[in-house]
Amino acid sequence: MNGCYSAIKYTGLLSNLLYMLLGIGVMAGAGLGLQVAEPNTPEHTYFVKSLVLGGTICMIVMFGCYGMVCNLLCVNLIFTLFILIALAAEYLQLHHYHSPSPRSSAGAWQQLELAWSGLDREPDLMHQYEAARHCCGFNGADDYRRLHLLVPASCYQATANDTAQQVYPIGCLETLSHSQRYIQQRDKLAMWAIVGLEIFILLQTVALSVLLFRLRQRQRLARRQVPPGVRREPRSNHVTASRAQLLNEA
Known part of the structure:
Protein backbone atom coordinates (compact mmCIF):
# COMPACT_ATOMS: atom_id res chain seq x y z
CA MET A 1 0.00 0.00 0.00
CA ASN A 2 2.88 2.37 0.72
CA GLY A 3 4.22 1.93 -2.81
CA CYS A 4 0.82 2.62 -4.35
CA TYR A 5 0.40 5.67 -2.14
CA SER A 6 3.80 7.05 -3.17
CA ALA A 7 3.09 6.47 -6.87
CA ILE A 8 -0.27 8.28 -6.71
CA LYS A 9 1.28 11.06 -4.65
CA TYR A 10 4.09 11.80 -7.12
CA THR A 11 1.86 11.53 -10.19
CA GLY A 12 -0.57 13.85 -8.43
CA LEU A 13 2.19 16.40 -7.89
CA LEU A 14 3.10 16.22 -11.58
CA SER A 15 -0.54 16.64 -12.58
CA ASN A 16 -0.87 19.65 -10.31
CA LEU A 17 2.28 21.13 -11.84
CA LEU A 18 0.75 20.78 -15.30
CA TYR A 19 -2.48 22.25 -13.94
CA MET A 20 -0.58 25.27 -12.63
CA LEU A 21 1.17 25.73 -15.98
CA LEU A 22 -2.25 25.84 -17.65
CA GLY A 23 -3.37 28.42 -15.13
CA ILE A 24 -0.28 30.54 -15.76
CA GLY A 25 -0.89 30.25 -19.50
CA VAL A 26 -4.48 31.43 -19.05
CA MET A 27 -3.29 34.42 -17.01
CA ALA A 28 -0.59 35.27 -19.56
CA GLY A 29 -3.07 35.18 -22.44
CA ALA A 30 -5.58 37.24 -20.48
CA GLY A 31 -2.91 39.80 -19.60
CA LEU A 32 -1.95 40.22 -23.25
CA GLY A 33 -5.60 40.51 -24.22
CA LEU A 34 -6.27 43.19 -21.62
CA GLN A 35 -3.57 45.37 -23.17
CA VAL A 36 -5.41 45.58 -26.49
CA ALA A 37 -9.04 45.27 -25.33
CA GLU A 38 -11.07 48.40 -24.81
CA PRO A 39 -12.66 48.91 -21.37
CA ASN A 40 -16.37 48.18 -20.90
CA THR A 41 -16.46 45.75 -23.81
CA PRO A 42 -17.24 42.02 -23.89
CA GLU A 43 -13.62 41.30 -24.79
CA HIS A 44 -12.40 43.18 -21.72
CA THR A 45 -14.84 41.29 -19.47
CA TYR A 46 -13.79 37.97 -21.00
CA PHE A 47 -10.11 38.63 -20.35
CA VAL A 48 -10.82 39.72 -16.78
CA LYS A 49 -12.71 36.47 -16.14
CA SER A 50 -9.85 34.50 -17.66
CA LEU A 51 -7.39 36.29 -15.40
CA VAL A 52 -9.48 35.42 -12.34
CA LEU A 53 -9.77 31.80 -13.50
CA GLY A 54 -6.01 31.46 -13.94
CA GLY A 55 -5.31 32.95 -10.51
CA THR A 56 -7.87 30.66 -8.89
CA ILE A 57 -6.27 27.63 -10.52
CA CYS A 58 -2.85 28.59 -9.18
CA MET A 59 -4.18 29.03 -5.64
CA ILE A 60 -6.01 25.70 -5.75
CA VAL A 61 -2.86 23.95 -6.97
CA MET A 62 -0.71 25.40 -4.19
CA PHE A 63 -3.28 24.33 -1.62
CA GLY A 64 -3.46 20.82 -3.06
CA CYS A 65 0.32 20.40 -3.27
CA TYR A 66 0.62 21.44 0.37
CA GLY A 67 -1.80 18.69 1.38
CA MET A 68 0.01 16.08 -0.70
CA VAL A 69 3.50 16.96 0.51
CA CYS A 70 2.50 17.14 4.19
CA ASN A 71 0.19 14.08 3.99
CA LEU A 72 -2.73 15.99 5.51
CA LEU A 73 -6.03 14.22 5.03
CA CYS A 74 -8.20 17.24 5.89
CA VAL A 75 -6.36 19.44 3.37
CA ASN A 76 -6.78 16.80 0.66
CA LEU A 77 -10.50 16.66 1.36
CA ILE A 78 -10.81 20.45 1.13
CA PHE A 79 -8.77 20.38 -2.09
CA THR A 80 -11.22 17.80 -3.47
CA LEU A 81 -14.08 20.16 -2.63
CA PHE A 82 -12.34 23.03 -4.44
CA ILE A 83 -11.86 20.86 -7.54
CA LEU A 84 -15.54 19.91 -7.49
CA ILE A 85 -16.57 23.57 -7.28
CA ALA A 86 -14.25 24.46 -10.17
CA LEU A 87 -15.62 21.58 -12.23
CA ALA A 88 -19.20 22.68 -11.58
CA ALA A 89 -18.45 26.26 -12.64
CA GLU A 90 -16.64 25.19 -15.80
CA TYR A 91 -19.36 22.69 -16.67
CA LEU A 92 -21.96 25.44 -16.49
CA GLN A 93 -19.79 27.63 -18.70
CA LEU A 94 -19.41 24.87 -21.28
CA HIS A 95 -23.07 23.85 -21.02
CA HIS A 96 -24.25 27.38 -21.80
CA TYR A 97 -21.71 27.85 -24.58
CA HIS A 98 -23.40 29.62 -27.51
CA SER A 99 -22.51 29.31 -31.16
CA PRO A 100 -20.35 32.16 -32.42
CA SER A 101 -21.81 35.03 -34.41
CA PRO A 102 -20.21 37.99 -36.14
CA ARG A 103 -21.58 40.32 -33.49
CA SER A 104 -20.32 38.21 -30.57
CA SER A 105 -17.21 40.42 -30.49
CA ALA A 106 -18.52 43.95 -30.30
CA GLY A 107 -15.14 45.64 -30.73
CA ALA A 108 -14.18 43.82 -33.94
CA THR A 175 -13.26 36.70 -42.45
CA LEU A 176 -14.35 38.14 -39.12
CA SER A 177 -16.76 35.25 -38.62
CA HIS A 178 -14.02 32.69 -39.33
CA SER A 179 -11.70 34.45 -36.92
CA GLN A 180 -14.30 34.50 -34.16
CA ARG A 181 -15.13 30.82 -34.67
CA TYR A 182 -11.46 29.90 -34.50
CA ILE A 183 -10.96 31.87 -31.28
CA GLN A 184 -14.01 30.35 -29.62
CA GLN A 185 -13.11 26.82 -30.70
CA ARG A 186 -9.61 27.32 -29.33
CA ASP A 187 -10.97 28.63 -26.04
CA LYS A 188 -13.43 25.77 -25.81
CA LEU A 189 -10.68 23.23 -26.46
CA ALA A 190 -8.53 24.81 -23.75
CA MET A 191 -11.47 24.70 -21.35
CA TRP A 192 -12.08 21.01 -22.06
CA ALA A 193 -8.37 20.34 -21.47
CA ILE A 194 -8.61 22.04 -18.09
CA VAL A 195 -11.78 20.11 -17.23
CA GLY A 196 -10.20 16.79 -18.22
CA LEU A 197 -7.11 17.49 -16.15
CA GLU A 198 -9.27 18.50 -13.19
CA ILE A 199 -11.20 15.22 -13.41
CA PHE A 200 -7.91 13.30 -13.45
CA ILE A 201 -6.61 15.26 -10.45
CA LEU A 202 -9.92 14.73 -8.66
CA LEU A 203 -9.66 10.95 -9.07
CA GLN A 204 -6.06 11.03 -7.89
CA THR A 205 -6.95 13.09 -4.84
CA VAL A 206 -9.83 10.80 -3.89
CA ALA A 207 -7.63 7.72 -4.22
CA LEU A 208 -4.87 9.43 -2.26
CA SER A 209 -7.27 10.40 0.53
CA VAL A 210 -8.62 6.84 0.78
CA LEU A 211 -5.12 5.35 0.95
CA LEU A 212 -4.02 7.95 3.48
CA PHE A 213 -7.03 7.16 5.66
CA ARG A 214 -6.24 3.44 5.55
CA LEU A 215 -2.59 4.05 6.36
CA ARG A 216 -3.60 6.13 9.36
CA GLN A 217 -5.89 3.33 10.52
CA ARG A 218 -3.08 0.80 10.19
CA GLN A 219 -0.77 3.01 12.20
CA ARG A 220 -3.34 3.32 14.99
CA LEU A 221 -3.86 -0.43 15.07
CA ALA A 222 -0.11 -1.01 15.12
CA ARG A 223 0.24 1.21 18.19
CA ARG A 224 -2.48 -0.70 20.00
CA GLN A 225 -1.16 -4.15 19.18
CA VAL A 226 1.05 -5.96 21.74
CA PRO A 227 4.32 -7.46 20.44
CA PRO A 228 4.49 -11.28 20.32
CA GLY A 229 5.52 -12.88 23.65
CA VAL A 230 4.39 -9.90 25.72
CA ARG A 231 1.25 -10.34 27.77
CA ARG A 232 -0.82 -7.30 28.56
CA GLU A 233 -2.36 -7.54 32.01
CA PRO A 234 -5.76 -6.09 32.76
CA ARG A 235 -5.86 -2.54 34.03
CA SER A 236 -7.50 -3.68 37.30
CA ASN A 237 -4.47 -5.84 38.18
CA HIS A 238 -2.18 -2.84 37.92
CA VAL A 239 -4.43 -0.86 40.21
CA THR A 240 -4.61 -3.71 42.74
CA ALA A 241 -0.85 -4.16 42.68
CA SER A 242 -0.31 -0.45 43.24
CA ARG A 243 -2.64 -0.46 46.23
CA ALA A 244 -0.92 -3.52 47.70
CA GLN A 245 2.47 -1.89 47.27
CA LEU A 246 1.29 1.24 49.09
CA LEU A 247 -0.07 -0.85 51.98
CA ASN A 248 3.20 -2.75 52.31
CA GLU A 249 5.20 0.47 52.37
CA ALA A 250 2.91 1.85 55.06
Missing part, protein backbone atom coordinates in the same frame (compact mmCIF):
# COMPACT_ATOMS: atom_id res chain seq x y z
CA TRP A 109 -17.69 44.20 -35.37
CA GLN A 110 -17.77 47.93 -34.65
CA GLN A 111 -14.34 48.36 -36.21
CA LEU A 112 -15.48 46.73 -39.45
CA GLU A 113 -18.79 48.59 -39.49
CA LEU A 114 -17.07 51.92 -38.85
CA ALA A 115 -14.53 51.34 -41.61
CA TRP A 116 -17.20 50.36 -44.16
CA SER A 117 -19.66 53.13 -43.26
CA GLY A 118 -16.88 55.71 -43.56
CA LEU A 119 -15.76 54.48 -46.96
CA ASP A 120 -16.75 57.73 -48.68
CA ARG A 121 -15.05 59.95 -46.09
CA GLU A 122 -11.99 57.92 -45.04
CA PRO A 123 -11.46 55.05 -47.48
CA ASP A 124 -8.01 54.36 -46.07
CA LEU A 125 -9.56 52.79 -42.96
CA MET A 126 -11.34 50.14 -45.01
CA HIS A 127 -8.34 49.62 -47.24
CA GLN A 128 -6.09 49.06 -44.25
CA TYR A 129 -8.62 46.65 -42.78
CA GLU A 130 -8.78 44.71 -46.05
CA ALA A 131 -5.00 44.54 -46.37
CA ALA A 132 -4.63 43.32 -42.79
CA ARG A 133 -7.45 40.74 -42.92
CA HIS A 134 -6.94 39.64 -46.56
CA CYS A 135 -10.54 40.32 -47.52
CA CYS A 136 -12.45 42.55 -49.90
CA GLY A 137 -15.53 44.65 -49.20
CA PHE A 138 -18.10 44.04 -46.52
CA ASN A 139 -19.55 40.88 -48.06
CA GLY A 140 -17.29 40.64 -51.11
CA ALA A 141 -15.86 42.53 -54.06
CA ASP A 142 -19.35 42.96 -55.51
CA ASP A 143 -20.07 45.55 -52.83
CA TYR A 144 -17.77 48.01 -54.63
CA ARG A 145 -19.41 47.28 -57.96
CA ARG A 146 -22.87 47.94 -56.50
CA LEU A 147 -21.62 51.30 -55.29
CA HIS A 148 -20.13 51.98 -58.75
CA LEU A 149 -16.63 52.14 -57.29
CA LEU A 150 -13.40 50.63 -58.48
CA VAL A 151 -12.07 47.67 -56.56
CA PRO A 152 -9.16 49.08 -54.53
CA ALA A 153 -5.65 47.71 -54.60
CA SER A 154 -6.05 46.40 -51.05
CA CYS A 155 -8.48 43.78 -52.39
CA TYR A 156 -5.92 42.15 -54.64
CA GLN A 157 -3.78 39.25 -53.52
CA ALA A 158 -0.04 39.77 -53.65
CA THR A 159 1.43 37.37 -56.21
CA ALA A 160 4.77 36.97 -57.91
CA ASN A 161 3.19 37.71 -61.29
CA ASP A 162 1.76 41.22 -61.18
CA THR A 163 -0.21 40.69 -64.38
CA ALA A 164 -2.30 37.90 -62.83
CA GLN A 165 -3.54 39.53 -59.66
CA GLN A 166 -6.68 38.08 -58.12
CA VAL A 167 -9.24 39.64 -55.84
CA TYR A 168 -9.71 38.15 -52.39
CA PRO A 169 -12.66 35.77 -52.77
CA ILE A 170 -14.30 36.46 -49.40
CA GLY A 171 -15.61 39.57 -47.72
CA CYS A 172 -14.40 41.02 -44.46
CA LEU A 173 -17.55 39.97 -42.62
CA GLU A 174 -16.91 36.32 -43.42
Whole structure:
Protein backbone atom coordinates (compact mmCIF):
# COMPACT_ATOMS: atom_id res chain seq x y z
CA MET A 1 0.00 0.00 0.00
CA ASN A 2 2.88 2.37 0.72
CA GLY A 3 4.22 1.93 -2.81
CA CYS A 4 0.82 2.62 -4.35
CA TYR A 5 0.40 5.67 -2.14
CA SER A 6 3.80 7.05 -3.17
CA ALA A 7 3.09 6.47 -6.87
CA ILE A 8 -0.27 8.28 -6.71
CA LYS A 9 1.28 11.06 -4.65
CA TYR A 10 4.09 11.80 -7.12
CA THR A 11 1.86 11.53 -10.19
CA GLY A 12 -0.57 13.85 -8.43
CA LEU A 13 2.19 16.40 -7.89
CA LEU A 14 3.10 16.22 -11.58
CA SER A 15 -0.54 16.64 -12.58
CA ASN A 16 -0.87 19.65 -10.31
CA LEU A 17 2.28 21.13 -11.84
CA LEU A 18 0.75 20.78 -15.30
CA TYR A 19 -2.48 22.25 -13.94
CA MET A 20 -0.58 25.27 -12.63
CA LEU A 21 1.17 25.73 -15.98
CA LEU A 22 -2.25 25.84 -17.65
CA GLY A 23 -3.37 28.42 -15.13
CA ILE A 24 -0.28 30.54 -15.76
CA GLY A 25 -0.89 30.25 -19.50
CA VAL A 26 -4.48 31.43 -19.05
CA MET A 27 -3.29 34.42 -17.01
CA ALA A 28 -0.59 35.27 -19.56
CA GLY A 29 -3.07 35.18 -22.44
CA ALA A 30 -5.58 37.24 -20.48
CA GLY A 31 -2.91 39.80 -19.60
CA LEU A 32 -1.95 40.22 -23.25
CA GLY A 33 -5.60 40.51 -24.22
CA LEU A 34 -6.27 43.19 -21.62
CA GLN A 35 -3.57 45.37 -23.17
CA VAL A 36 -5.41 45.58 -26.49
CA ALA A 37 -9.04 45.27 -25.33
CA GLU A 38 -11.07 48.40 -24.81
CA PRO A 39 -12.66 48.91 -21.37
CA ASN A 40 -16.37 48.18 -20.90
CA THR A 41 -16.46 45.75 -23.81
CA PRO A 42 -17.24 42.02 -23.89
CA GLU A 43 -13.62 41.30 -24.79
CA HIS A 44 -12.40 43.18 -21.72
CA THR A 45 -14.84 41.29 -19.47
CA TYR A 46 -13.79 37.97 -21.00
CA PHE A 47 -10.11 38.63 -20.35
CA VAL A 48 -10.82 39.72 -16.78
CA LYS A 49 -12.71 36.47 -16.14
CA SER A 50 -9.85 34.50 -17.66
CA LEU A 51 -7.39 36.29 -15.40
CA VAL A 52 -9.48 35.42 -12.34
CA LEU A 53 -9.77 31.80 -13.50
CA GLY A 54 -6.01 31.46 -13.94
CA GLY A 55 -5.31 32.95 -10.51
CA THR A 56 -7.87 30.66 -8.89
CA ILE A 57 -6.27 27.63 -10.52
CA CYS A 58 -2.85 28.59 -9.18
CA MET A 59 -4.18 29.03 -5.64
CA ILE A 60 -6.01 25.70 -5.75
CA VAL A 61 -2.86 23.95 -6.97
CA MET A 62 -0.71 25.40 -4.19
CA PHE A 63 -3.28 24.33 -1.62
CA GLY A 64 -3.46 20.82 -3.06
CA CYS A 65 0.32 20.40 -3.27
CA TYR A 66 0.62 21.44 0.37
CA GLY A 67 -1.80 18.69 1.38
CA MET A 68 0.01 16.08 -0.70
CA VAL A 69 3.50 16.96 0.51
CA CYS A 70 2.50 17.14 4.19
CA ASN A 71 0.19 14.08 3.99
CA LEU A 72 -2.73 15.99 5.51
CA LEU A 73 -6.03 14.22 5.03
CA CYS A 74 -8.20 17.24 5.89
CA VAL A 75 -6.36 19.44 3.37
CA ASN A 76 -6.78 16.80 0.66
CA LEU A 77 -10.50 16.66 1.36
CA ILE A 78 -10.81 20.45 1.13
CA PHE A 79 -8.77 20.38 -2.09
CA THR A 80 -11.22 17.80 -3.47
CA LEU A 81 -14.08 20.16 -2.63
CA PHE A 82 -12.34 23.03 -4.44
CA ILE A 83 -11.86 20.86 -7.54
CA LEU A 84 -15.54 19.91 -7.49
CA ILE A 85 -16.57 23.57 -7.28
CA ALA A 86 -14.25 24.46 -10.17
CA LEU A 87 -15.62 21.58 -12.23
CA ALA A 88 -19.20 22.68 -11.58
CA ALA A 89 -18.45 26.26 -12.64
CA GLU A 90 -16.64 25.19 -15.80
CA TYR A 91 -19.36 22.69 -16.67
CA LEU A 92 -21.96 25.44 -16.49
CA GLN A 93 -19.79 27.63 -18.70
CA LEU A 94 -19.41 24.87 -21.28
CA HIS A 95 -23.07 23.85 -21.02
CA HIS A 96 -24.25 27.38 -21.80
CA TYR A 97 -21.71 27.85 -24.58
CA HIS A 98 -23.40 29.62 -27.51
CA SER A 99 -22.51 29.31 -31.16
CA PRO A 100 -20.35 32.16 -32.42
CA SER A 101 -21.81 35.03 -34.41
CA PRO A 102 -20.21 37.99 -36.14
CA ARG A 103 -21.58 40.32 -33.49
CA SER A 104 -20.32 38.21 -30.57
CA SER A 105 -17.21 40.42 -30.49
CA ALA A 106 -18.52 43.95 -30.30
CA GLY A 107 -15.14 45.64 -30.73
CA ALA A 108 -14.18 43.82 -33.94
CA TRP A 109 -17.69 44.20 -35.37
CA GLN A 110 -17.77 47.93 -34.65
CA GLN A 111 -14.34 48.36 -36.21
CA LEU A 112 -15.48 46.73 -39.45
CA GLU A 113 -18.79 48.59 -39.49
CA LEU A 114 -17.07 51.92 -38.85
CA ALA A 115 -14.53 51.34 -41.61
CA TRP A 116 -17.20 50.36 -44.16
CA SER A 117 -19.66 53.13 -43.26
CA GLY A 118 -16.88 55.71 -43.56
CA LEU A 119 -15.76 54.48 -46.96
CA ASP A 120 -16.75 57.73 -48.68
CA ARG A 121 -15.05 59.95 -46.09
CA GLU A 122 -11.99 57.92 -45.04
CA PRO A 123 -11.46 55.05 -47.48
CA ASP A 124 -8.01 54.36 -46.07
CA LEU A 125 -9.56 52.79 -42.96
CA MET A 126 -11.34 50.14 -45.01
CA HIS A 127 -8.34 49.62 -47.24
CA GLN A 128 -6.09 49.06 -44.25
CA TYR A 129 -8.62 46.65 -42.78
CA GLU A 130 -8.78 44.71 -46.05
CA ALA A 131 -5.00 44.54 -46.37
CA ALA A 132 -4.63 43.32 -42.79
CA ARG A 133 -7.45 40.74 -42.92
CA HIS A 134 -6.94 39.64 -46.56
CA CYS A 135 -10.54 40.32 -47.52
CA CYS A 136 -12.45 42.55 -49.90
CA GLY A 137 -15.53 44.65 -49.20
CA PHE A 138 -18.10 44.04 -46.52
CA ASN A 139 -19.55 40.88 -48.06
CA GLY A 140 -17.29 40.64 -51.11
CA ALA A 141 -15.86 42.53 -54.06
CA ASP A 142 -19.35 42.96 -55.51
CA ASP A 143 -20.07 45.55 -52.83
CA TYR A 144 -17.77 48.01 -54.63
CA ARG A 145 -19.41 47.28 -57.96
CA ARG A 146 -22.87 47.94 -56.50
CA LEU A 147 -21.62 51.30 -55.29
CA HIS A 148 -20.13 51.98 -58.75
CA LEU A 149 -16.63 52.14 -57.29
CA LEU A 150 -13.40 50.63 -58.48
CA VAL A 151 -12.07 47.67 -56.56
CA PRO A 152 -9.16 49.08 -54.53
CA ALA A 153 -5.65 47.71 -54.60
CA SER A 154 -6.05 46.40 -51.05
CA CYS A 155 -8.48 43.78 -52.39
CA TYR A 156 -5.92 42.15 -54.64
CA GLN A 157 -3.78 39.25 -53.52
CA ALA A 158 -0.04 39.77 -53.65
CA THR A 159 1.43 37.37 -56.21
CA ALA A 160 4.77 36.97 -57.91
CA ASN A 161 3.19 37.71 -61.29
CA ASP A 162 1.76 41.22 -61.18
CA THR A 163 -0.21 40.69 -64.38
CA ALA A 164 -2.30 37.90 -62.83
CA GLN A 165 -3.54 39.53 -59.66
CA GLN A 166 -6.68 38.08 -58.12
CA VAL A 167 -9.24 39.64 -55.84
CA TYR A 168 -9.71 38.15 -52.39
CA PRO A 169 -12.66 35.77 -52.77
CA ILE A 170 -14.30 36.46 -49.40
CA GLY A 171 -15.61 39.57 -47.72
CA CYS A 172 -14.40 41.02 -44.46
CA LEU A 173 -17.55 39.97 -42.62
CA GLU A 174 -16.91 36.32 -43.42
CA THR A 175 -13.26 36.70 -42.45
CA LEU A 176 -14.35 38.14 -39.12
CA SER A 177 -16.76 35.25 -38.62
CA HIS A 178 -14.02 32.69 -39.33
CA SER A 179 -11.70 34.45 -36.92
CA GLN A 180 -14.30 34.50 -34.16
CA ARG A 181 -15.13 30.82 -34.67
CA TYR A 182 -11.46 29.90 -34.50
CA ILE A 183 -10.96 31.87 -31.28
CA GLN A 184 -14.01 30.35 -29.62
CA GLN A 185 -13.11 26.82 -30.70
CA ARG A 186 -9.61 27.32 -29.33
CA ASP A 187 -10.97 28.63 -26.04
CA LYS A 188 -13.43 25.77 -25.81
CA LEU A 189 -10.68 23.23 -26.46
CA ALA A 190 -8.53 24.81 -23.75
CA MET A 191 -11.47 24.70 -21.35
CA TRP A 192 -12.08 21.01 -22.06
CA ALA A 193 -8.37 20.34 -21.47
CA ILE A 194 -8.61 22.04 -18.09
CA VAL A 195 -11.78 20.11 -17.23
CA GLY A 196 -10.20 16.79 -18.22
CA LEU A 197 -7.11 17.49 -16.15
CA GLU A 198 -9.27 18.50 -13.19
CA ILE A 199 -11.20 15.22 -13.41
CA PHE A 200 -7.91 13.30 -13.45
CA ILE A 201 -6.61 15.26 -10.45
CA LEU A 202 -9.92 14.73 -8.66
CA LEU A 203 -9.66 10.95 -9.07
CA GLN A 204 -6.06 11.03 -7.89
CA THR A 205 -6.95 13.09 -4.84
CA VAL A 206 -9.83 10.80 -3.89
CA ALA A 207 -7.63 7.72 -4.22
CA LEU A 208 -4.87 9.43 -2.26
CA SER A 209 -7.27 10.40 0.53
CA VAL A 210 -8.62 6.84 0.78
CA LEU A 211 -5.12 5.35 0.95
CA LEU A 212 -4.02 7.95 3.48
CA PHE A 213 -7.03 7.16 5.66
CA ARG A 214 -6.24 3.44 5.55
CA LEU A 215 -2.59 4.05 6.36
CA ARG A 216 -3.60 6.13 9.36
CA GLN A 217 -5.89 3.33 10.52
CA ARG A 218 -3.08 0.80 10.19
CA GLN A 219 -0.77 3.01 12.20
CA ARG A 220 -3.34 3.32 14.99
CA LEU A 221 -3.86 -0.43 15.07
CA ALA A 222 -0.11 -1.01 15.12
CA ARG A 223 0.24 1.21 18.19
CA ARG A 224 -2.48 -0.70 20.00
CA GLN A 225 -1.16 -4.15 19.18
CA VAL A 226 1.05 -5.96 21.74
CA PRO A 227 4.32 -7.46 20.44
CA PRO A 228 4.49 -11.28 20.32
CA GLY A 229 5.52 -12.88 23.65
CA VAL A 230 4.39 -9.90 25.72
CA ARG A 231 1.25 -10.34 27.77
CA ARG A 232 -0.82 -7.30 28.56
CA GLU A 233 -2.36 -7.54 32.01
CA PRO A 234 -5.76 -6.09 32.76
CA ARG A 235 -5.86 -2.54 34.03
CA SER A 236 -7.50 -3.68 37.30
CA ASN A 237 -4.47 -5.84 38.18
CA HIS A 238 -2.18 -2.84 37.92
CA VAL A 239 -4.43 -0.86 40.21
CA THR A 240 -4.61 -3.71 42.74
CA ALA A 241 -0.85 -4.16 42.68
CA SER A 242 -0.31 -0.45 43.24
CA ARG A 243 -2.64 -0.46 46.23
CA ALA A 244 -0.92 -3.52 47.70
CA GLN A 245 2.47 -1.89 47.27
CA LEU A 246 1.29 1.24 49.09
CA LEU A 247 -0.07 -0.85 51.98
CA ASN A 248 3.20 -2.75 52.31
CA GLU A 249 5.20 0.47 52.37
CA ALA A 250 2.91 1.85 55.06
